[in-house]
Amino acid sequence: MLIRFGFEIGINAPTPVPLILALSPHSSVPGRILGANKILTEPAMPVEEFIDPFGNRRARLVLVPGRSRLWSDDVIELDGQPDVFNWNARQHEIAHLPPETLPFLTASRYCDSDLLTQQAWDLFGSTQPGWARVQAISNYVHNHLTFGYKFGRPTKTASHAMSEATGVCRDFAHLAITLCRAMNIPARYASGYLGDVGVPPSGPGDFCAWFEAYLEDRWYTFDARYNTPRIGRVLMVRGRDAADGAMITSFGRYTLETFRVWTDELPDEADEAAVLTRLARLPDAPALTLAMAGTS
Structure with missing residues (x-):
């Protein structure tokens, strides 16, 4: 099973603002990933990646003043099976x-x-x-x-x-x-x-x-x-609670102007070269799924 997943976030900051992000697939996620598999920015900004104690893939950057766009757009290959169910699983002392x-x-x-x-x-x-x-x-x-x-x-x-x-x-x-x-x-x-x-x-x-x-x-x-x-779950973060996996931790003031998330199943026969070509661009619309399927 192929799942296209990603996000687009538009931010307006009056001054440089440091951010710590948790917006990437978790380090334990199985399955082959097509695409950059990282957070991309417009305008271009240095992004430092690291793994936290819970195995979460984090990123640190400093927003430039004005409008910025953060995004990620990838395809993951999963087994297509539902969450495991085991009625007989015992509880440990x-x-x-x-x-x-x-x-x-x-x-x-x-x-x-x-x-x-x-x-x-x-x-x-x-x-x-x-x-x-x-x-x-x-x-x-x-x-x-x-x-x-x-x-x-x-x-x-x-x-x-x-x-x-x-x-x-x-x-x-x-x-x-x-x-x-x-x-x-x-x-x-x-x-x-x-x-x-x-x-x-x-x-x-x-x-x-x-x-x-x-x-x-x-x-x-x-x-x-x-x-x-x-x-089709694609894990991003784990922790004791949401405080351990906040999507955006900011150290300054900003305005959130755009927030878009997509998670779509692609045809198994989707052309890999076409997928990679599309993923190299800033996402423009959810209708990209059709293009990946080779219908346009």
Whole structure:
């Protein structure tokens, strides 16, 4: 399966502004990637790339005064399989968990599990430990929260989402993570691209947040927002919560003028040379998918 994914961000800054970005595919992403596989800029600016402690591919640059465009446009080859489902995956005792999973058991900036422990045990204490318990948590969050962009705010924690019963996709992920941690299940935040592959169109493209839970000696993907296995995820960031994978961290004032995201399935027979030619240009419209298929 071929997935074209990318973004375009237009920024206007009155003065030079340093930025730290988390807008590239994660260092662990499998599959062959066609394209530059990096953040491009207009006008041209030096971009320094590095890997953070969570394996996230970060970039640092300094915006020049005036209008700038940041973008990325690539194609990834994936296996086309939905998220792995394993109803029999067991939950580990804390004493037997690998040390690297332990940071994902405790409260963090947006996942205040210490405030929801009693509620979590009241809600899920009678569920079967393991996959069934995580799925029960995902089901609950999916049904408890009402999605809406107007409900998002940068200070909103899982306990806020719980009490307000509203949120954006990252709030769905934060609340599910928090309830898992309260039930002694390591859980971590994940975000990236998720297109409408195999599902009805859901509207304009955007980045999406989900979560991963550690069961049966591995991390499994869960998605409390959509609450069903999906095809074609392209992971960008992981962390304890969204604070560990902020898309844009700025050290100065700027105005966001353009924000566009695309994630589209391409025909398997798409010509690779034509794809690379198109990806070398600044994206001009979502209709480029047709050109890649060789129809124009």
